Every structure is written in C-alpha cells, then in structure tokens.
Amino acid sequence: MSKNSSEREFIFTLSQFENPQILEKELNLKLAGLELETKFAGLKIDMYGIEQDLGVEVFVENVLLKSDYSHQYRLLKLIEAIDKGIIIYQAVGFKDKYVKQLRDKILNSSKKVNLYFVTINPELFKGIDLLNSGTHKLKVYENLHILNEVSNPIQLQKEMSIIRPIKGNKKYREKIDWDFTNREDVNNYLLLQLRERIPYFLSFQRQKSNLDNMRIIPCGFGKSGVSLMLTVEDMRYRAFVELRFREFSPPIYYKIKEREEKAKELIGEELKFLDDKHTITYSFKSRGRSVRETVDRLVDVAEKFILAFSNDVLYGEEERLDMWEEFEYSL
Structure with a gap:
C-alpha cells in the first residue's frame, strides 16, 4: 500500500494486473481471476488471484522500497491466515533479517505455502512517477504502456524463495450466470x-x-x-x-x-x-x-x-x- 496519498504502488500493481504475463513469465505461473486490493483475513491484499494449474490462491504484496517493517508485519499475518497458497513479495530489495523471518515462519510450520521474493527494477520509477504526479488522473490508465518500455521490470530471487510442489482445488471460472435476485x-x-x-x-x-x-x-x-x-x-x-x-x-x-x-x-x-x-x-x-x-x-x-x-x-x-x-x- 502506498504512503502519503501516493498512488505509486497502486500504479505499479495495476500495470501488472493489466499485463499478468509479466509475472507469469518470470515466475512460471498461470494466473486467473485477478483482483486489486482484495480484503482477506482483515488484510488488504495488493493483488489476489488463482494459480490455475496448481489450484491455489495467489497473494501479491508490493513495496516500491526495500522491504520494511509494515509490509513484514502484513506478510507474517497473511502466512498465519492461510494453510496453502502462493505469496509473491515484490520490493526493490530485501533485508536479510526479514527474509529469514518469513522463511522460518513457513518452514517451521506445516503450511503448504510457497514464497516468491521478486525484486523490482528501479528503472520503472521514472515512468511510475510521471504517471503518479505528472499525468492527469483520468489519463493514467491509458498511459500505463510507458512502463512496458523497461525490458526487465522484475526478477525472481530463486535462492531466497521457497518454491515447492503444491496442489489445491481452487479454480477460477468467469461469471456468466447472474442471479439478479441476489x-x-x-x-x-x-x-x-x-x-x-x-x-x-x-x-x-x-x-x-x-x-x-x-x-x-x-x-x-x-x-x-x-x-x-x-x-x-x-x-x-x-x-x-x-x-x-x-x-x-x-x-x-x-x-x-x-x-x-x-x-x-x-x-x-x-x-x-x-x-x-x-x-x-x-x-x-x-x-x-x-x-x-x-x-x-x-x-x-x-x-x-x-x-x-x-x-x-x-x-x-x-x-x-x-x-x-x-x-x-x-x-
């Protein structure tokens, strides 16, 4: 979540929401049913979806800084709230003590949770700042494409991450039958x-x-x-x-x-x-x-x-x- 009324992190998340292939390609995932700022277990999740092949929930947390205490606290609470799923943590960099704490939280439990540490390329910030403060707010969406000019926007940190075989029964199905009495x-x-x-x-x-x-x-x-x-x-x-x-x-x-x-x-x-x-x-x-x-x-x-x-x-x-x-x- 962005601070000081800035939309920088939301703009970054929205660009991935509109171009899910960025995450899919880098992390070898198949995402569906993506939602922005979904409430889950009392937390506001930056982006939520389903991994279609694995059948598990996906939770994405973004911070356009180095990992910090507030996001660490939110992720620890999220890990407590789920038994199975994928957490994608994206930041400019990660503090060693926070990485260890998150890994230990998962590995010392019986939870089937995978944790992807992903670094954000700071070259994105020029475009994000332009959209955040130099573009009319009704024109941001149509100009998200300027972030695509950065060829390597994110990078998976495999040595930090926890990536294990997991399988669930979650499936995303697009809503086609509406019950307007509901x-x-x-x-x-x-x-x-x-x-x-x-x-x-x-x-x-x-x-x-x-x-x-x-x-x-x-x-x-x-x-x-x-x-x-x-x-x-x-x-x-x-x-x-x-x-x-x-x-x-x-x-x-x-x-x-x-x-x-x-x-x-x-x-x-x-x-x-x-x-x-x-x-x-x-x-x-x-x-x-x-x-x-x-x-x-x-x-x-x-x-x-x-x-x-x-x-x-x-x-x-x-x-x-x-x-x-x-x-x-x-x-």
Whole structure:
C-alpha cells in the first residue's frame, strides 16, 4: 500500500494486473481471476488471484522500497491466515533479517505455502512517477504502456524463495450466470460494467468488500472527504449516482454549484444539488426496469459525473493550467 496519498504502488500493481504475463513469465505461473486490493483475513491484499494449474490462491504484496517493517508485519499475518497458497513479495530489495523471518515462519510450520521474493527494477520509477504526479488522473490508465518500455521490470530471487510442489482445488471460472435476485450478484455486475466501460477511473478497479449486504457502493474520488456513491436500488426503489462532500470539501461543492445550469445541461435535468448534505445527486426510479437496463443508465451517468467534476475535485485553481484536461463533459 502506498504512503502519503501516493498512488505509486497502486500504479505499479495495476500495470501488472493489466499485463499478468509479466509475472507469469518470470515466475512460471498461470494466473486467473485477478483482483486489486482484495480484503482477506482483515488484510488488504495488493493483488489476489488463482494459480490455475496448481489450484491455489495467489497473494501479491508490493513495496516500491526495500522491504520494511509494515509490509513484514502484513506478510507474517497473511502466512498465519492461510494453510496453502502462493505469496509473491515484490520490493526493490530485501533485508536479510526479514527474509529469514518469513522463511522460518513457513518452514517451521506445516503450511503448504510457497514464497516468491521478486525484486523490482528501479528503472520503472521514472515512468511510475510521471504517471503518479505528472499525468492527469483520468489519463493514467491509458498511459500505463510507458512502463512496458523497461525490458526487465522484475526478477525472481530463486535462492531466497521457497518454491515447492503444491496442489489445491481452487479454480477460477468467469461469471456468466447472474442471479439478479441476489444483492451480491447485482453489485458485482454493476462493478464489472463500471470497470469495463470506465477503466480509467481507478477507484473502480479496486475490489469492494461486503457486497452481499451493501446497498450503496462507495468509491473514493481521489481526494479525502469526497466519495462517488452508486446504487442499483435504494430503500425507495431508486437508482442513483451521488457525489458526496465531507470534512473540508464543501468549498469544492459550492464551486461546482456556481455552474449548476451547465452541469444540468451536461448530465441531465434530474441532477440536483443538496446544500444541506453537500451532495450532488442524479436519481431515477429503478422499479419496472431490468437490472441490466438500470446498470446501463447508471454507468452512463457515472461517467458523466466523472468527466464533469473531476477537474474541480482533483485539482485546485493553481493546477488548472498545468494539469487540467478538457473532456467532452467537463464543466
């Protein structure tokens, strides 16, 4: 996980998520069902998936520094939580005492866990830093390809690693049959459509937890105190997209409200500004519509929200000339 609000580690992980053959080739694995920032045993896993041939879970932890205490603690907790699987630990370098501690933790147990130590090539950092701080946040996804210019991005450290024959019964099967009477399926279908049609909004790429009982899905909007909220159906049978402002963010809300009429032209007359809640909302009746039809409309509205409001939410006036992009729906 990145520190100080930086997306550097997430950008690195996302590039591997989009190009899994990088890990597959270097580690001789076959990965499927990859997810970003999955919750597991109370931990947030940078990337999670299934090794299809071995039938075991794969957990990837990344740090764009030398191995440190915080990541060491997380990996020790992860080892305690699993009985079988593959852990891939990627860092610029590894401290000997941490390597020994992790190896001992596994070898002194009866757990069938393989541990891959993988070094990250620092030549990647120039591109990562450009994407993190020199690229408009809605343009990062389409420019991930610049990281592919580094020919040897990672290297397996075989002498450190624990690689033994293991076999499990885990299999990834792509979801094709959706049960729209099931809330988890409805939420997963909505997230799938958001990821496929608006992949450049990186918050959608992160896996959400508790989808089986969550009626409203929250997505960070890149700034503390601002959230994009979506639901296929609330308690009043409405579907909606909302941009909610909390903490120190109300000034951004009122700045956007100065262009309320323009916003309605771009998104629709159903758009409302709720001053008492510092919320911009677009809702419509979901009852009588199919889930697919409702989701199609929600995704369309969500994209208009993102394109219209991102510049104001993500960048202040002082950054306007340097970073702002003119999008089709931008205010």
